Amino acid sequence: MPKSQDTRQQMLAAATKAFSEKGFYGTSIAAITQDLPYTKQALLHHFGSKEKLYGEVLAGISNTMIENINAVRMDFDKPQLALQEFFIRFYRYTQTQRVETYLLMRELMDNKQRADASQVWYLKPFVELLADMFIQAIDTQTDEANALAAIYQLLGAVNYFAISEATLTNMLGEEQFSRMRNHFESELRQLVRARLDCATASPFAGKQT
Numbered sequence: 001m002p003k004s005q006d007t008r009q010q011m012l013a014a015a016t017k018a019f020s021e022k023g024f025y026g027t028s029i030a031a032i033t034q035d036l037p038y039t040k041q042a043l044l045h046h047f048g049s050k051e052k053l054y055g056e057v058l059a060g061i062s063n064t065m066i067e068n069i070n071a072v073r074m075d076f077d078k079p080q081l082a083l084q085e086f087f088i089r090f091y092r093y094t095q096t097q098r099v100e101t102y103l104l105m106r107e108l109m110d111n112k113q114r115a116d117a118s119q120v121w122y123l124k125p126f127v128e129l130l131a132d133m134f135i136q137a138i139d140t141q142t143d144e145a146n147a148l149a150a151i152y153q154l155l156g157a158v159n160y161f162a163i164s165e166a167t168l169t170n171m172l173g174e175e176q177f178s179r180m181r182n183h184f185e186s187e188l189r190q191l192v193r194a195r196l197d198c199a200t201a202s203p204f205a206g207k208q209t
């Protein structure tokens with residue numbers, strides 16, 4: 001990897017961690033560079049502004065999610081199975097990529113201040129593609145808003161569990177939480193299937209608004 005590219009990756013990793021911990025407004029350029037061998041000026045040279053840096057971090061997460069969607073579509077012929085597998089892989093991603101998961105949670109679900117001011121939504125292509133995947137997975141036509149509501153419920157279920165590990169471990173104990181985590185994937189598969197069945201049977205299926 002060229003040195004300049006390696007530098008950018010180090011800066012992006014540090015920015016992802018900082019943004020995940022304190023959000024966009026709570027993070028300063030100084031905070032991002034405090035543990036890096038680079039100055040604030042060097043970071044701004046590479047990215048231009050905090051806003052552009054944040055956008056590149058989010059775009060990277062969005063692109064990873066889109067790649068995962070495309071991968072399950074290649075691996076599974078049936079859209080229903082592809083959708084289930086995406087959420088299983090997404091859950092596993094949240095278990096290994098904690099920093100990115102916290103940032104994704106902030107951007108999608110805990111972001112009123114930035115939402116009121118934002119002009120660019122870097123996660124929108126991922127969310128829309130996942131909604132399209134949901135539409136393809138049910139047997140009847142459905143309103144796009146219905147699909148968006150469904151996938152947001154599923155994303156929320158995975159994210160909520162992912163960020164609750166410390167609380168649940170202390171509240172329930174390590175042994176009980178471990179048993180709970182062992183059941184999560186099978187419960188998630190059932191939840192995706194149930195949501196697909198519900199959308200297929202919904203009186204709103206086939207209606208466009």
